Amino acid sequence: MTDMQNLIERIRIKINDTASFEFQDNELLSYIHEGLSMLEMLMLSNKVQFNITYLYTASSICPVPEDMLEIHKIVSDNKEMPLKDVTDLSYGYYILNNSIILPCANAEIYYIKEFERFNISDDINLPNIYIEYLYNNAVIKALSRLEFNMENEKNELMQLSSLIIKTALHKNGIYQMKRYNGYAL
Numbered sequence: 001m002t003d004m005q006n007l008i009e010r011i012r013i014k015i016n017d018t019a020s021f022e023f024q025d026n027e028l029l030s031y032i033h034e035g036l037s038m039l040e041m042l043m044l045s046n047k048v049q050f051n052i053t054y055l056y057t058a059s060s061i062c063p064v065p066e067d068m069l070e071i072h073k074i075v076s077d078n079k080e081m082p083l084k085d086v087t088d089l090s091y092g093y094y095i096l097n098n099s100i101i102l103p104c105a106n107a108e109i110y111y112i113k114e115f116e117r118f119n120i121s122d123d124i125n126l127p128n129i130y131i132e133y134l135y136n137n138a139v140i141k142a143l144s145r146l147e148f149n150m151e152n153e154k155n156e157l158m159q160l161s162s163l164i165i166k167t168a169l170h171k172n173g174i175y176q177m178k179r180y181n182g183y184a185l
Contacts, residue, residue: 004032004119004122007032007124011028022142025120029118032137033118036134039133046168048169051114052110052113056108056109061101062109064099069111071095076107139153
């Protein structure tokens, strides 16, 4: 398992800043967090189901969880509820004023949750290929600030993006340890 400090040290080696002269840890950490947001957008835009969690509500009005990226499904009485328009009179749920409005109480809301935003001392509990994505993204951000040519890094990031999506769609969002093109998933 990798920790955030090790990842930052790897980034520093690649960008030739081992003495922390150009970049503070917090700046590199912000690049890693930005990479997590980009990874989430990449996966959501390709309809990958990842990091799914749920909550139970006994009410028909539930505030949207702060860490929710997208609703996966809502289940009540072992039946999945459809999303509907606010003006639609059919059975289903809708979102209004940062609340999920349900046609009945007692429902399970399954949603895609944001990845955890790590602190410098935290372990990173993500698949290795995601960590490589974060590494490459942070290197590109740092080198772009220094106005370097980053063609190799950009190509590698594009390859990683493609691998992540192909693997995730093939597995329906269930990740198993495998060797794929040199990366442990």
